[in-house]
Amino acid sequence: GWSYEIRHVTGIGGKLIIVARISIPCAEGTVYREATGQEDEDVSRYGDSSSNAEAQALKRATAKFGLGLYLYDEKADK
Numbered sequence: 001g002w003s004y005e006i007r008h009v010t011g012i013g014g015k016l017i018i019v020a021r022i023s024i025p026c027a028e029g030t031v032y033r034e035a036t037g038q039e040d041e042d043v044s045r046y047g048d049s050s051s052n053a054e055a056q057a058l059k060r061a062t063a064k065f066g067l068g069l070y071l072y073d074e075k076a077d078k
Contacts, residue, residue: 001025004058007034009050016041016049020057022065035060 008019021034037056039049047055062068 004061006054006057011041014041015039016053018050018053018057020054020061022058022061024065031065033061033064035064 002022002024004020004022006018007021008017010017015038017036017038019034019036021032024031035057037053037058037060039053039056041049043049043052045052059068059071063072
């Protein structure tokens with residue numbers, strides 16, 4: 001099955017930046033997609049900065065596989 005890992009975590013200018021990699025094994029080998037997520041380190045919204053940045057990175061990485069693209073469609077009925 002597929003897996004993911006956090007490849008890098010850093011703080012820059014008050015932002016927490018996370019790089020996540022999704023791996024999917026297939027007959028030709030393992031296919032990878034990476035993406036970043038960021039959040040203010042002093043977040044005052046729902047969740048905390050690390051979980052919000054990680055969720056954003058995972059959403060972006062899965063979109064690179066073509067999954068969940070409807071989440072980005074502003075015209076879609078929600």
